[in-house]
Amino acid sequence: MIENTRERVIEAISQNMFLYGVTPSIGRLYGTLYFKDQPMTLDDMKEELKMSKTSMSTSVRTLSELNMVERVWRKGVRRDLYEAKKDWYQIFTDYFSNQWRKVTAINVKAVKQSLKELNKLKENEDLTEEEAQVIQADIDKYHYVLDYYDWLSQFLDLLESDEIFKIVEKKQQGDN
Amino acid sequence: MIENTRERVIEAISQNMFLYGVTPSIGRLYGTLYFKDQPMTLDDMKEELKMSKTSMSTSVRTLSELNMVERVWRKGVRRDLYEAKKDWYQIFTDYFSNQWRKVTAINVKAVKQSLKELNKLKENEDLTEEEAQVIQADIDKYHYVLDYYDWLSQFLDLLESDEIFKIVEKKQQGDN
DNA sequence: ATGTACGTACAGTTTAAACTTTACGTACTG
């Protein structure tokens, strides 16, 4: 009964988390943790998902890096305890800032470097009309790309700040 | 010279496109198409990337499904011609509406189904105090999840409309 | 019709990712 209803939702969560770039089993682990109100040990997880302890260890680490679980401390308990973070809005926005900023930074650097080279090429050599046109076309593209990344960066600012929740409002303060 | 500068940026684009869930080689294909101002045939791509024609065929199809390339027609040319769509803002927003809406719809359905079952369970049976609490806790979670998906849906609305560009402005109309 | 050019389905191969087993390092216990 209640187990089946949970199972269905856990499966759905798992599918959803595919978009966060994690495997189905890591998704199910998060789903499982989401329903447990007690933090779990690695052996609890192993037991629940019928998987190896090593997998639980690496999976839970992946979830930590995505800010989807956290380690908690209980006095007297020596084992590592983990519980799901349950603020899905936070998880969503965190994910984007982390992933997209990382890639954006790398790309902007590459494009700026290439732009610099082309600008030099454009001035220093005597080029045919056609060559000059090709170079200029690429330069234009690079400016466009840089504008786009600039926009994307501002978009991520919006997500990271609470501004976004003024524009698209949460129904109620879900701090479940 | 110009080849190397392009190569660097194509590699960067490829990395970026990993976030769109495509493989590096599909990313490089898009990057290659992005710089060519002439549409390319499958054999052009095969030649350029030194890969099999079959790969080019399936890759270009994947890019089509992501709205990143389009087939174009040239009179007198019987072969399929493809060119990169170059509106990165559109690509970005399209991607999210497509991918996230799909998954969201599935999940909402699952959660609603489970919620229905729990509500029935809650009423029809005589439960211990503890059982009732567990059920109620799950019901609360499901409401939270539905609220979240509601918010996400509105967020996607914002992305799909041009509203987002009023809030985060493009530098200039890049229609390159 | 017969031939040719083209795109793609299908089966096979290679490469990479996910997962398990084993074994080790660290930290607490008596």
Added chain:
DNA sequence: CAGTACGTAAAGTTTAAACTGTACGTACAT
């Protein structure tokens, strides 16, 4: 200073994804 409980690194295995080669179907050409 053993002895035990725990988490994780490393190597090995299984499974899935990416890619290639072949072969087929369709459409136009002669």
